[in-house]
Amino acid sequence: MKRLFINPTRFFLGILLIFTYLSFPLSLLAANEKQGEQLVNEVCSTCHKFKGEPESKFNLQAPDLMWGGDKYQRPWLIRFLIGKEPNLYPNGYRWDIVRQAEPHVVLSDEKAQAVADYFNQNLRDSRIKKNAIDLSQFSEKEAELGAEIFESFSCIGCHRIKDDGKLVGGPISADLFDSGNRYNLDWLYRFALNPQDFTPHSGEYLADLSGLGARYIVGYLMTLGVDNYPYYEPWKSNYFKNTDPKRGEPVYKEYCTQCHGANGDGDGPGAEGLEPKPAAHSKMALSDYPEDDLFNLLYYGGKNMEKAATMPDWGLTIPPQQLADLIAFLRSKFKVDLL
Numbered sequence: 001m002k003r004l005f006i007n008p009t010r011f012f013l014g015i016l017l018i019f020t021y022l023s024f025p026l027s028l029l030a031a032n033e034k035q036g037e038q039l040v041n042e043v044c045s046t047c048h049k050f051k052g053e054p055e056s057k058f059n060l061q062a063p064d065l066m067w068g069g070d071k072y073q074r075p076w077l078i079r080f081l082i083g084k085e086p087n088l089y090p091n092g093y094r095w096d097i098v099r100q101a102e103p104h105v106v107l108s109d110e111k112a113q114a115v116a117d118y119f120n121q122n123l124r125d126s127r128i129k130k131n132a133i134d135l136s137q138f139s140e141k142e143a144e145l146g147a148e149i150f151e152s153f154s155c156i157g158c159h160r161i162k163d164d165g166k167l168v169g170g171p172i173s174a175d176l177f178d179s180g181n182r183y184n185l186d187w188l189y190r191f192a193l194n195p196q197d198f199t200p201h202s203g204e205y206l207a208d209l210s211g212l213g214a215r216y217i218v219g220y221l222m223t224l225g226v227d228n229y230p231y232y233e234p235w236k237s238n239y240f241k242n243t244d245p246k247r248g249e250p251v252y253k254e255y256c257t258q259c260h261g262a263n264g265d266g267d268g269p270g271a272e273g274l275e276p277k278p279a280a281h282s283k284m285a286l287s288d289y290p291e292d293d294l295f296n297l298l299y300y301g302g303k304n305m306e307k308a309a310t311m312p313d314w315g316l317t318i319p320p321q322q323l324a325d326l327i328a329f330l331r332s333k334f335k336v337d338l339l
Contacts, residue, residue, distance in 0.1 A: 036118030039111055050123065056201040062093050064198070067125035070187045074116050076178075080104070081112035085178075090160065090171035125187075127197070133189040137232040138219045141296050145304060146220025153207045153217075161224060172203075178225030189218045212316075234299075235291040239324040248329025251322045255314060264334060276308050286334040294327045 040050060047062035049055070054064055065071075072080075079085045083106035092098040107115065150156060160169035162177040179188070191197075192214055195204035209217070223229040234240070253262070259274065261267040264281030271278050286294070297305045301313030318326065 032114050032117055033121060035111065036114035036116075037122075039107070039115050040118055043105060043107075044115070054198050054200055057093065057199055058096065058202065060093070065119075066123060067128065067187065067198070069119040069121070069123035070125050070128045070184060072119070073182060073184055074120065076182045077116050077119065078109070078112045081107045081115055082109055086175070088174045090175060095172060125190075128186050128190050130186055132186050133215060133218060135185065135215075135219050135222060137234070138215075138222075139234065140231040141300060141304075142216050143220045143223050143229075143231070145300070146216035146218070149207075149209075149213055149217045150220060153205065155205070155217075158203075158205075176221060176224060179221045180224045180226040180229070182225075183221070185218070185222055188221060189214065192218050233292070234320070235295050235324075235327075237320070237324075239320045240291065240327075242321070243324045243328035245325065245329040245332040247322070248325035248327070249333075251318065251326040252329055252333075255318060255326075259310075274308075274310050276310075278308075278310075281330065281334045284334055286330045287332070289331070291327060291331075294330060295323070298323060298326065 044050070044065070048065045049060060050065055050068075052066070054066075057063070068077075076085065083104075087101040087104060089095070090101055092100055092102050150161075156169040158170045158172040159174060159176045160167050160171055161175075162168070167175075167177065192207075192209065194206060196206055198204075207213075256264075257268050259266075259268045259270040259278040260281055261271070261278075266278045266280035266282075268278065297307065297311070298318070299313065299315035301307075301309075301315075302311030303309040304313065314323070
């Protein structure tokens with residue numbers, strides 16, 4: 001049997017090359033992290049606080065960043081650090097002292113990358129739950145409702161957004177016209193639930209938000225500044241590809257006939273005390289109505305579609321497939337030619 005001969009020199013060089021290849025990225029990462037830590041300690045911490053409990057902004061020079069790794073999207077953070085993004089606070093963070101935006105330190109791309117790495121690896125907040133909110137099925141109508149909440153809760157009194165390209169709103173707190181490119185979704189959601197947990201005694205508004213309300217306003221903020229935001233269109237989902245009008249008929253009977261009547265004449269028992277009267281579906285060409293209009297009316301209700309406020313929002317009550325079947329029934333049943 002022939003013995004295998006191994007050249008000791010070649011074997012040693014091979015092991016050395018493998019070790020060098022494997023250790024190089026790790027050593028580079030360690031060096032990068034060390035550079036990031038040094039920059040944070042020597043540059044960033046001269047204004048920002050990275051440890052301890054949240055404090056009132058009136059005790060600080062700049063925003064607390066103990067949760068910076070959860071708060072900011074990495075691409076935005078790097079652009080900001082290299083001077084490619086505007087100052088977040090148009091009147092300065094401490095508007096009670098200085099009424100103008102103060103210039104931020106500008107780093108090289110290499111140093112910005114190192115700081116972003118340090119943020120990601122070290123500045124995490126256990127209160128931020130991963131995937132706490134899912135916007136994969138966030139619709140344009142939900143964004144509209146979020147915009148209404150943003151205005152009705154007077155958020156625009158402190159934050160600026162853009163309306164047809166023009167800045168509107170009070171320049172007191174952070175500008176939000178590009179918030180969809182700036183913040184991480186899970187952080188923004190947790191912040192919206194109680195801003196006082198992050199900036200106590202700083203004039204932050206604690207809104208009476210429902211679960212849906214939080215979804216609407218956070219989702220709306222995550223669309224701001226994002227080109228061609230991929231809104232979800234429920235009427236293009238699989239539910240609508242598998243509709244059956246026959247399945248929709250008992251849904252109509254259960255939820256609609258009490259007001260709209262058994263034959264859709266608008267004469268259900270609930271109609272007697274309502275003004276305006278429920279729509280007479282039998283006199284409407286619902287077959288010609290766009291599916292998105294019917295969906296939004298049924299899902300979000302009349303009050304959110306500039307219709308009668310007595311029309312309920314059935315979105316949380318009727319399951320998705322039943323809602324799609326109901327719309328199929330309406331379109332197949334009521335085909336009056338209005339001409």
